[in-house]
Structures are given as C-alpha cells and as structure tokens.
Amino acid sequence: MSDKKEYLRDREDSKIGKIVVDRDFCIAASSCIVVTPETYELDGESKAVVTDANAADDETLKTSAESCPTKAILLFDKEGNQIYP
C-alpha cells in the first residue's frame, strides 16, 4: 500500500490545487527542498513534507516536482486531474 500525503493549495493565481507526496518513493534526495525550501522540508523519517502548500508559484512548484529523481511529488489541478508527472 502506498503512503501518500495530500496537501491542499488555495491560491487564486494558481492552477495547482493539490500537492501529493508519495512517501514510499521519497528517498530524501532533497532536491525539492533545494528548489523550494519555502514549501518542503524533511520530517523525522527523512521523508519530504509540505510546510506551506501556498508559498511557491506554479512554475516553481513544477520545477521542484521535476527535480525529484523518483517522481515522488505529484501535482493536481483544482478539478483533481493529475498534471504531473
């Protein structure tokens, strides 16, 4: 069973409505944190968690998700459709 955590986003200028971190895929590579330290940090289990889902703009969030080597970050639009990966 995969261990996914969902973080809702509520920004009027954003098309991204939800960030999902698949904890089973997260290997603590930290590239998401390097790109968006305002959004992610590692928790006590060395898995990425979202500290502020609204902090980054869409472009930065996308770049950050793309930087994840295991594609552990999934992005959804406000209608619930997966837009990355």
Ligand code: SF4
């Ligand atoms: S880049 Fe991916 S693997 Fe690395 S900490 Fe972030 S979510 Fe985890």
